Amino acid sequence: MTASARPTVLFVCVHNAGRSQMAAGYLRELGGDRVEVLSAGSEPGDAINPVAVQAMAEEGIDIAGYTPAILTTDAVRESDVVITMGCGDACPIFPGKRYEDWELTDPAGRPIDEVRPIRDEIRARVSALLKELLPA
Template sequence: MSSPAIPSVLFVCVHNAGRSQMAAAFLTYLGRERVEVRSAGSAPADTVNPAVVEALAEVGIDISAEVPKVLTVAAVQASDVVITMGCGDACPYFPGKRYLDWKLEDPAGQGVDAVRPIRDQIEQRIRGLLADLGIEAAA
């Protein structure tokens, strides 16, 4: 008897330094290994936004070791769900994938006070995504 396939989700934004990193971190944390998680950027930054690292640390999630990654065709092809966050035409499209576009403010250049509400919106969307995938979020 085989176990059910684990769904895979790819989060994409331009720099892979803010929104997509937060979304991937929340899905990893709340999904508790029941979802394969990827994130990437169409033009990745050198480092993750420090205000994003701080905002996630406030809710007990450490992404200080994360590094922005470049978006590849292989990452899109290997993912069941692709969630874009403001990368526009730079995001590749493959028929047969489930695509969602989350309109979220870009935390680039903003302090932690401005990042907190974006973080909280992302957490709520991740909880909704888990419910859509039939996966109970961790407490």
């Protein structure tokens, strides 16, 4: 499979500090080089939520080195699948793209015991998405 044949997935949430970063971390881990992973926020925060970093570290996935990024029209244009997580109408719409809105609780300000179920829900959704994008 050539690099250009890899599907590109963009995860978008408001601050790009929790849900979208965890989803991107899972897809990078589970999809490896078979999928291109992007994440962004409509109003990116200053840093990734430390509790999200901790929750992912428990899974053996390090997202600490990533930085929240601003959502750009180019990122949406380059993507095959755009997954939104509570960013409302901030995401531009392009014909021919696959859009999904994942209703997930925002982990901001929550303790680790409340973030783990959010993380686990994200893992299940990313696993299902990967099976659809890369059928065996």
